[in-house]
Amino acid sequence: MGAIPRGAARALVDDAEDVCRLCYKAGVPITIDKKYPDEIDPETNMIRVGQISKQDLTQRGFSLQRTSLYSRRRALAEPARRERLRSERGKVPAGFVLKGVLLTRVARIHNIVDGTGAKVFSVYATPNDESEAHAEILFDTKVPNSEFLKWRLELRDALGTLQPVTVLPSEPRSLRQRLGDFCQVISALLCR
Amino acid sequence: MNALCYSEVADDLDRWDAKSFFSLKGGDFAQGWKVPKNADSARRLLKPGQTYSKRSMKLAQLRSDAAALGKLDFEETTPPSALAMRAAETFINGLWEGCLDFNLEVSHDGEINFLYGNNVELFHIHIDENGVLSFYCKRAEVETFGDDMSAGEFPYKNLLSFVDRQK
Numbered sequence: 001m002g003a004i005p006r007g008a009a010r011a012l013v014d015d016a017e018d019v020c021r022l023c024y025k026a027g028v029p030i031t032i033d034k035k036y037p038d039e040i041d042p043e044t045n046m047i048r049v050g051q052i053s054k055q056d057l058t059q060r061g062f063s064l065q066r067t068s069l070y071s072r073r074r075a076l077a078e079p080a081r082r083e084r085l086r087s088e089r090g091k092v093p094a095g096f097v098l099k100g101v102l103l104t105r106v107a108r109i110h111n112i113v114d115g116t117g118a119k120v121f122s123v124y125a126t127p128n129d130e131s132e133a134h135a136e137i138l139f140d141t142k143v144p145n146s147e148f149l150k151w152r153l154e155l156r157d158a159l160g161t162l163q164p165v166t167v168l169p170s171e172p173r174s175l176r177q178r179l180g181d182f183c184q185v186i187s188a189l190l191c192r
Numbered sequence: 193m194n195a196l197c198y199s200e201v202a203d204d205l206d207r208w209d210a211k212s213f214f215s216l217k218g219g220d221f222a223q224g225w226k227v228p229k230n231a232d233s234a235r236r237l238l239k240p241g242q243t244y245s246k247r248s249m250k251l252a253q254l255r256s257d258a259a260a261l262g263k264l265d266f267e268e269t270t271p272p273s274a275l276a277m278r279a280a281e282t283f284i285n286g287l288w289e290g291c292l293d294f295n296l297e298v299s300h301d302g303e304i305n306f307l308y309g310n311n312v313e314l315f316h317i318h319i320d321e322n323g324v325l326s327f328y329c330k331r332a333e334v335e336t337f338g339d340d341m342s343a344g345e346f347p348y349k350n351l352l353s354f355v356d357r358q359k
Contacts, residue, residue, distance in 0.1 A: 050298065053301040145339055146339045148326075150335065
């Protein structure tokens with residue numbers, strides 16, 4: 001199955017890396033029952049399956065952050081950044097609150113396989129202007145919608161339950177630390 | 193009340209609480225009709241008033257959620273398309289009385305989800321931006337899939353049997 005990369009520059013994120021999804025709640029009651037827009041299902045403490053949309057997974061990409069390049073400080077600053085963007089565009093404040101993060105190992109997402117053993121979701125590194133840690137989950141567009149409904153449940157389970165932002169490292173790892181880790185992996189491979 | 197309507201009610205008096213009917217005042221009618229306890233089972237079915245209000249409530253929730261997505265204008269949010277809304281309303285109107293308890297989730301991309309069941313046994317219906325229905329059902333480890341159908345083609349009986357089994 002395998003997701004279709006949208007451009008040559010995309011690189012798969014390594015199975016051993018951790019990724020996180022920031023989950024927000026808006027502070028404005030908007031619906032008929034005065035519910036607040038909330039990505040998290042309070043019953044399961046997991047992301048609502050409705051929030052894993054097919055258009056996200058096949059066109060835009062389901063956004064994540066690579067935790068090795070990300071930090072708690074940046075996550076906590078994100079709601080304010082979003083509000084600032086809204087006010088710049090002349091929109092009313094939404095009262096964004098960062099509820100927490102969904103933290104998982106990339107291997108858990110890559111290990112979701114179909115009946116033939118092919119990977120269903122792929123995590124690609126997609127750094128952008130706002131975040132060099134940005135990554136996306138993509139999914140094969142040729143998969144029928146009904147199968148997507150099945151696989152998104154698996155993805156929801158792989159993303160796990162909501163955790164406090166404190167699980168993120170306080171600072172992103174430095175280039176020296178990352179080079180050190182890389183050298184360790186290389187030397188371990190050479191020793192084999 | 194015109195004569196025709198009166199005669200229909202008079203023929204069916206045991207279904208109505210005749211006493212209160214004849215002394216109908218103000219908002220009494222809004223409380224719905226009363227079915228005698230000794231009425232046969234066919235007549236003790238769910239009161240039409242209740243079913244109607246539940247369906248209306250779901251339709252109102254759908255419209256409210258959809259309008260909210262357009263009105264608040266969050267980043268990267270799209271309200272459901274007219275095609276998706278029409279399909280969703282047709283779907284809700286086509287549901288059997290017993291199938292009106294579902295979780296409605298409208299995604300930020302305007303996709304509409306009707307969720308029945310729990311984590312183990314579930315029936316999920318999805319309407320995309322073109323108003324096309326798909327469904328995935330998992331019951332007793334048996335999976336059923338359905339794709340590319342209109343709201344009129346949806347197998348409502350399968351959903352009813354799933355809901356009945358859940359009770």
